[in-house]
Amino acid sequence: MPIELRGAGYAYPDGTVAVGAVDLRIGDGERVAIVGQNGAGKTTTVKMMNGLLKPTVGEVLVDGVPTAGRTTAQVAREVGYVFQNPDDQLFAADVRSEIEYLPRYLRWDESKRDDRVARAVELTGIGEHLDTNPKDLPTAVRKFVAIAAILVSECRYVILDEPTAGLDSVGLAQLTRMLDRLREDGIAVVTITHDMRFVVDTFARVVAMANGGVIADGPREAVFCDDSVLDRSRIRRLEVAQLAKDLALSDTAVTLDDVVAVIP
């Protein structure tokens, strides 16, 4: 039951083309990182995946159903999208109410609601903050509250927009644990990020975009070992990987582990 973009593109009302025509398929439980410069079309592409934008050319199908005929909120309950800034989404007086909002809104029965809320709280590690006002929590914790509010739905796909921005190492560890758990539950994760370390350590599949189109889509080696792809999408290898390349130690080292292995 995949997300499929078939020749999907988006142009603004004034004619500017944000995304040309993209073919992309995100399968069950996959993990994909979308990288590229600002303005390459990453955000527009994921907004088409969750129905915030309907394609102006081509089509986007979620579980075989085109997004065009459905409202954003309907699609969003299957494809969750966590915005980069949690303050764009948080509004309740305490964390618990924030997470329970959607279940109550959808009028789920109590046991289902409690179940899903408990699961969302566990995945994001915010159990100790349930009665706190989100405004009184540090930004990093608010990020996790926003993620929990999305995870509470039964979405099979989650899109994370710059999840590591502003996170310290504790937050990063929590995020990684959460992603592992999501993988165990078969939830697909798509992320837009500039944090190459995060990409290389966590995502096996990378999609590189530039100028409104996909220029590479495959295993991370296909992106990080290909100089032309790196140039065109204006992204960089890890510092240590570049070191390995500069010293002609390896053309295929991508992670820190890879580099450690090739140094004499």
Add this chain to the structure above:
Amino acid sequence: MTLANLHDVRFTYAFSERPALDGLSLQWEEGRVHGVVGLNASGKSTLCALLRGIIPHFHSGELTGQVEILGRELSEWDPAELSTTIGCVFDNPFTQISGIRDTVFEEIAIGLENLGMPRDELIDRVVAVVRRLGIEHLVEKNPNGLSGGQRQKVAFASIIAMDAEVMVIDEPTSQLDPESSEEVFEIIHGLKDAGKSIVLVEHKIDLLAAYADTITVLREGAVAMSGPTRDVLGAPELPSFGVRPPEVVELAVRLSGDGRDLGVMPMTRAEATRAVGTRMEEAHRAH
């Protein structure tokens, strides 16, 4: 003269139960780039606010301990004078644009207008700053229509134009892409070359390693470690404070761990490349 001399500072925000700064002591020299790192909520932003005088004037709360800035007690500083002596740039590009000017040129001029600088001098100063930061292409644009990275550069230009001796910079790149982040760090480097004192709070540890002279690690409102960059970022206890070392440091530590010590603690890719290159030569000659 020392830039800042803090001794056993404690500060609790009004309406807050736990102190944001809890027994913090440090001493910083002028003319250096002082990096500040630490877990979220370790007191980094509070420290910046304190240095700027925003605490206790804008944000009220209980403040105890000795706070000396540029040789003067905080309580002796006139708040308006302090805010012009210590320029600040923070992480939100959106709120640092005044919103009441139609062009970037006019936006940069605001601080100088408020300082009462004569018009001719003012215009020359704006032109100089625009050239220095390479934002000529932005001068006629409306600040409200700029991207995050562009706004942040305009924010820097606006503060640099005021030529403060000290700059407190709080996570300036958190909302920027890697290219814009590097451009911001280059601006900071330029400031240091001009002899300014800089306090820089950042998560991007690799960039910090390349540009900071000292690193101060905060933890739960107090200083856990402070010293020259190489000493702090190369210290084995660093990760225990929740700070991720730069990639090249992690590489050196891993290599050292299994008997392939590099002999130096590299802070930048260039240093690491040299060190590994040397090892490779030695290994080669040994065969």
Add this chain to the structure above:
Amino acid sequence: MADTALERAARRYGADATLGNPIRDMNPLILLGCVAALAAIAVAVPGWVVAVGMGAVFVVIGFLGGRGSGYLMTFLKLWAAVGLILFVLRALLTRSGEVLVPLGPIAVTTDGVQDGLRFAAAVMAVCAAATLFFALVPMRHLMLALERIGVSPRVSYVLLASFQSIADLGATARVVLDAQKARGIETEGSLLVRVRAFFPVLAPVFLTAMSATEERAIALDARAFNRRGARTSLVRLRSPRWWEWVVLAVLVLAALATAIGANLA
């Protein structure tokens, strides 16, 4: 060698501010006085002829100021939306005079038509005057003129920032709307559905606006906004020309004369 954009900008700011039109370059406060005097004349003279005629005068001034087409649209919209309603209400409610259209108690009479026209035209004259002023003069220039006569920069900041805030709120609301949709909160559909989305959209917008205001205050403090002492200004309005004073004097005297004349009559 061609001037760079930067050099051009520096030269532009070095000279007196100009909008390229003699009327628009008038001192904002003098222009305000002139326009107010004209509106006063329109209201002081009894009957509707002068009031309606003044509307035409404003449109002409609008064109002379180079903002004619936009202002004309606004003027017509004002009449269509507000003027018409005022006319109709007044016309229907006036009892005296010959009946033109028999509609019982709200019959249209000749007096009604005259009164209605007079009332609508007078109110419209005042509105048209205000709209003309703001079509000709940018807020920024008005603020500069006010500051020159001693109004505090804080006042001008509050006024200017308020306009910008409205645009900002709009932009924030759009983002928050998207964010809540992306969460599964329905915002499209029946009225009831939209009402349910009200609070989840309003609250983050409000909270964001509040904290943005606070941060901006601190950012402005860093730009010496709170410093006591003389300020200078990059943008310099030119000094008023002698003819501006003459025009103002003439119009003010005319206004006084009509007001007194109308009272005596």
